[in-house]
Amino acid sequence: MTFLQDPEFGDRIITLMAALVLVLQIAAVGQRWLVSSIRIFAVQSFLLATIAGIIAYFNHAGHIYIVALLTLILKAGLLPWLLERLVNRIEIRREIEPLINAPLSILIAGCLTLVGYVVAESFYHPEETSVRAALGHNTLAVAIALFLIGFFTVLNRRKALSQVLGLLSLENGLFLAAISLTYGMPLIVELGIFFDVLVAVMVLGILVFRIREAFDSMDVSKLRKLRE
């Protein structure tokens, strides 16, 4: 079992997982069932937690285990559970037609991945040929792509709830970028971010509820009426 001590093996695993996260993200773009979207998010968060765990293991950084654990509990467990409960309560299971249809959305997501790689390229310095730089290079591209696709999801969806999902995956992108570049930010920063996300979801959940009450719909396009 010597490969378990080999950092290069760990980096490959991380790259693989990051690729999976990206695939899931692109899958979420084409997804129309709310519950499926939430579950995709849950799996994505689980993979992120695993990445964090692997980084912690190979770098012998104790506090990242806590981060990984928190990710697992909050993002892979609590938040999906909260959101699913919300879906059940407001009894809306399907996203109505997004602004841009599914095939085109996936195409755009692909382009955004490309943008992520182009941007990450500029941070990549070939003279530093160490493995860690290569790892940063790949995961940073994935992280930027995650971020952009998450943003794109937010503006592509009509339902406030699926926008929340987009926002959460955007945040996942940030998390990935942070953890893969720095090998763990100080714990207090991580805790702050988790707390932020939790509060954001709660506030947004209430907001979704209110929007639904006021407009009889979760469609944020109706907020346009506020202008008059």
Add this chain to the structure above:
Amino acid sequence: MNTLPVGTIFALSLTAYSTGALASLATWRKPALCRYICCGSALAGAVLGGLAAVFGILQGTPVRWSVSSGIPLFAYSFDYDALAGFFNLTLAILAGAVSIYSFSYLKEFEGKRNIGFFGFLFHLLLLSLTIVFTTANVFLFLIGWEVMALVAYGLVTFYHEDRETRRAGLLYIVMAHIDAGCLLLGFALLMQVSGSAEFASFRTAAAQLSSGQQAVAFVLFFLGFGIKAGVIPFHIWLPAAHPVAPSNISALLSGIVLKAGIYGMVRIFLDGLGILPSWAGLLVLIVGVASAVLGVLYALMEHDLKRLLAYHSIENIGIILIGLGAALVFRVAGHPQLAAVALIAAMFHTLNHAIFKCLLFLGAGSVLHSTGTRNMEELGGLIRPMPVTAFCFLIGAVAISGLPPLNGFVSEWLTYQSLLAGFGATGGLTRILFPLAGSMLALTGALAAACFVKAFAITFLALPRGTEARHVHEAPRSMLVGMGWLTVTCLALGLGVTWFLPAFDALTEQLLGQRVGTNLISGHGLVLSAGMRHGGTVSTAVIGIGLVILLIPAVLLVSIGARRFARRRGPTWDCGLPGLSEENEYTATAFSKPLRMIFSVLYQPRREIQAVFDVSPYFPKAIRFESEIEPTFEKRLYVPLKDLLLWFSTRMRAIQAGSIHAYLAYIFVTLVLLLLFGVRP
């Protein structure tokens, strides 16, 4: 003489104004007490401010003091030099008169309006003006400038129930902010070059300005200060805002707030921008001529007493700019002595206009206070119930018309003299421009006289035309005292001009390095001369004495005649048509008709007559008459500008779709573009 406590007294005056502002607010629930506090502290501030200014002028050397604020570039620095002293003195004279006047004037607000709030704004206006005239720091200047604009807005819209008032206030605040924007840009440019926010640094940095920068700065400042001063074509806010404000405020607005624009021009054009090229001076001169002539022409067509006065402010600002423009041209042409004379003319006219315009507005305020109308066509015969007001108004009218021996005459005469000298002192096209400007100034003077014959005669002479003017009484005593003080100042500055003129030496020495005061005075201190070869001479004192001497036989003749012949009263000859009433009197519209016809190209008058008759058109039952002149600047300049702005705004509104998705898309696209942009090495 350098131990006079200028700074201390000045600081006390600022304290009086600021405590007055707070005390007025604090006592607003007790209107009578509040009125005492409001007028008392303003008067105290004015007296202290005036004292500081007189000391400052006597002392002759600038007093500077500066308190650091801890914020970079911003300091509470003051520079009490000759220019500051001059404007502070002008302010103090007016503030004193208006405070006394307001004591009775505000009485009618008791129980109806919030005197505390009025007093608060009033004190802030005086405070901000004092700061603007004295500060040496750009930021403090701009803060004072902006406070002045906002407070003036509050005062203009004091009768805010009126739709007209609100519209005027809006127009004013929009123009005020355009001007503040121009100033901000101009100062930013200067500060970039000098690296400091002190006015003194601009003086030394002026040499580093390229001619392009200098031109841009000049245009920005001319726009900014020109809007505040109300020069044509930026004058439109002035005839709208001045009539609707309470009359004591109109007097301050017209008397001193406009002068803040003049102050800024003198401070920056003569001191901060280096030697301006001659086109700049000529531009100021030409704009001045246009403002003078057009201002008085529009004034002639007004029947609203306060609007008429507001248009006259435009005219007089024009006259001041003529002097200032001439000074700028002479300076660059290498005639500093002439420049000093022209500058004295401009500054003296600034002081004079402030005093007599304030007097006239206060007089109009008394009329409005007693009759409740500003429409001259409904007034008439007020000289009998209101003799003191009528006398004060008459003195103001004589002064503003530029008739000897009053102060308006002296400053206009000096302006003429410098314009005539300009013909010999310059070459090329400029040479022709000076006599042309002089002739336009002559036209302005004549038209102004015609206009005030109209204003005085229609308002105070003949019989009352409307019901409002029937049962009126003289204004309360404090209002008369306020006006009387200004009347006395008018007479003193006119008859005793030779005593006051040397006081301008410090001013011209500071700005132009010349002392010409003594050159201007000859004949044992009684005769005023233009201070140049082939220049004219005049003596207001002699004219005044001559008038009194002429008056004695007239008075004697009248008193002898009254004893010898009994006074007979008889009806006016009515051409055989009985039923002649006051309504058949000569009206203001009729009086200005010849001029309306002569200048019809400008006015584009429109009139409409409708007769209602039963049997034959020769026996009309009623006739409806309507006449108006085209508001050229509003129609030709501002309406297209406004339309363009609205069109642009409507286009811009499409971006503000109100859709969350659209907003998100803006952010997203910007983000992606920035990311890609950042990738480029």
